[in-house]
Amino acid sequence: MIRIGLIEDQLLFRKGMKAIIHEWTGMKVTLEASTGVEAVTLLKEAIEKPDVILLDLGLPTDKEPALNGIDLTIHIRSAYPEIKIIILSVHQHEDYISHLIEQGAHGYLVKDTDPEEVREAIHAVTIKGFYLNERTMYAIQNGLSKKKKSKISLNDTTYLTSREKEILDLVCRQLTAEEIAEKLYISVKTVNGHRNNLLQKTGVRNTAGLVVFALKNNLVDVDRYTL
Numbered sequence: 657m658i659r660i661g662l663i664e665d666q667l668l669f670r671k672g673m674k675a676i677i678h679e680w681t682g683m684k685v686t687l688e689a690s691t692g693v694e695a696v697t698l699l700k701e702a703i704e705k706p707d708v709i710l711l712d713l714g715l716p717t718d719k720e721p722a723l724n725g726i727d728l729t730i731h732i733r734s735a736y737p738e739i740k741i742i743i744l745s746v747h748q749h750e751d752y753i754s755h756l757i758e759q760g761a762h763g764y765l766v767k768d769t770d771p772e773e774v775r776e777a778i779h780a781v782t783i784k785g786f787y788l789n790e791r792t793m794y795a796i797q798n799g800l801s802k803k804k805k806s807k808i809s810l811n812d813t814t815y816l817t818s819r820e821k822e823i824l825d826l827v828c829r830q831l832t833a834e835e836i837a838e839k840l841y842i843s844v845k846t847v848n849g850h851r852n853n854l855l856q857k858t859g860v861r862n863t864a865g866l867v868v869f870a871l872k873n874n875l876v877d878v879d880r881y882t883l
């Protein structure tokens with residue numbers, strides 16, 4: 657059973673999303689909050705933490721103390737690194753999307769997304785560690801193209817090994833560790849070891865961050881991937 661947290665200030669949307677989730681086999685909503693401060697309190701008190709949190713980016717900040725969606729993402733990633741975060745937002749701006757992924761979010765969906773894709777995203781972050789659809793990948797790529805490239809170049813073979821680059825390419829294709837292991841004829845433990853090395857060498861927060869890193873260094877051609 658995948659435990660879901662809903663952090664959303666619009667009551668109608670939150671209750672509607674909860675009703676939809678409870679129709680899906682193997683998922684249930686175990687935590688609801690309407691503000692960032694309330695979410696922090698409930699997470700601290702919860703005996704069983706959510707496995708995945710659907711987080712509204714536009715949480716109210718008109719009262720003190722207040723935490724917006726970005727603040728709460730950073731807090732959850734720091735205090736509960738095992739929880740996966742999927743942003744649900746009305747914002748489609750490229751800077752919002754790339755910034756949230758770099759801050760540790762595991763996925764980003766706009767609120768007009770089909771509910772079936774939300775279910776797919778929940779399964780993906782649970783199994784693969786992240787979910788970036790084609791829309792999000794293009795947004796990140798377009799946003800990054802306007803900024804200065806990362807100072808780290810993957811063309812420097814002393815920085816990443818050829819195997820690490822190979823693993824990174826397959827991660828960007830959203831293969832699981834098991835699928836990568838089967839494709840490369842290595843163990844899952846070895847795959848996870850290479851992935852951990854990639855996280856340390858690139859300094860990113862999670863697997864989704866590796867995709868952003870690859871985009872920064874022009875390693876990913878979005879058109880190559882069927883997401």
